Amino acid sequence: MSETKKFVYMNRKAPYGTVYALESLEVVLIGAAFEQEVQLVFVDDGVYQLTKNQSTDGIGMKNFSKTYSALGDYDVNQIYIDEQSLKDRGLTMDDLQELTYEDEDDDWAEKSSMKLVNREQLAELIGNADVLLNF
Amino acid sequence: MSTLHTVNKSPFERSSLDTCLSVVSNDSTVLLIEDGVAGALQNTTASSSITDAMGNGVKFAVLGEDLGARGLSADRVMDGISVVDYAGFVQLAADHDNVQSWL
Numbered sequence A: 001m002s003e004t005k006k007f008v009y010m011n012r013k014a015p016y017g018t019v020y021a022l023e024s025l026e027v028v029l030i031g032a033a034f035e036q037e038v039q040l041v042f043v044d045d046g047v048y049q050l051t052k053n054q055s056t057d058g059i060g061m062k063n064f065s066k067t068y069s070a071l072g073d074y075d076v077n078q079i080y081i082d083e084q085s086l087k088d089r090g091l092t093m094d095d096l097q098e099l100t101y102e103d104e105d106d107d108w109a110e111k112s113s114m115k116l117v118n119r120e121q122l123a124e125l126i127g128n129a130d131v132l133l134n135f
Numbered sequence B: 001m002s003t004l005h006t007v008n009k010s011p012f013e014r015s016s017l018d019t020c021l022s023v024v025s026n027d028s029t030v031l032l033i034e035d036g037v038a039g040a041l042q043n044t045t046a047s048s049s050i051t052d053a054m055g056n057g058v059k060f061a062v063l064g065e066d067l068g069a070r071g072l073s074a075d076r077v078m079d080g081i082s083v084v085d086y087a088g089f090v091q092l093a094a095d096h097d098n099v100q101s102w103l
Helices: A020-034 A044-050 A065-074 A083-088 A119-127 B016-023 B034-040 B047-055 B064-069 B086-095
Strands: A006-011 A037-042 A079-082 A100-103 A109-112 A114-117 A131-134 B003-007 B029-032 B059-063 B081-084 B098-102
Touching: A006 A020, A006 A044, A006 A119, A020 A037, A020 A065, A037 A044, A037 A119, A044 A065, A044 A079, A044 A083, A044 B034, A065 A100, A079 A083, A079 A119, A083 A114, A114 A119, B003 B016, B003 B034, B003 B086, B016 B029, B016 B034, B016 B047, B016 B098, B029 B034, B029 B086, B034 B059, B034 B064, B047 B059, B059 B064, B059 B086, B064 B081, B081 B086
Parallel strands: A006 A037, A006 A131, A037 A079, A079 A114, B003 B029, B003 B098, B029 B059, B059 B081
Antiparallel strands: A100 A109
16 A cells, blocks of 8 residues: 555636636546545635636536535545635635535534635645645 | 727736736726636725726726636626626727737
């Protein structure tokens, strides 16, 4: 059995304008099959990836925002949102979709995967990562 | 000569909007599209520079389809920025003498 590493995915781009957000999500889902510890960070324009009510009919692109809600089923349940990034953009947690997972150690209780973090906590997340992947 | 300025980059990531606003004249319109629509929301760090430009007579518009794709509703857009659709985009291009795309 190989050693488990902590993978931190840094998501810093808005969806649709560039392909980074979609590529990150695909890598996360592929990586989830390897049973590593995974943490997702949404900072800067990355916070737009998680907004509720995305509707892409008008721009003719695939709406991949619903895929984020599947992350919990892949044991990806450590999702960190940078508080300052939301604030700078006139957003709050209420503007974001709720991502949850079922805790197998607690009778499959549904729990939130999302945590609001400040820059100090963000520094800690980066500092503790074994592997940093940037999108 | 009136100019339609289109800005497709987020003001929080690139300086496109700032540069645009530093040269835009009062007979011109700034249209925010793609990731640029982020700048149209109320109470952001970009709001004050847009308000300042409006004070100088610059008109602003934002593409509704790009707002919707990003889950940003039209009622969150700053007062004074009109929400247009693709037909409105075409109309703006036709109404101005020239188009400057801040890619």
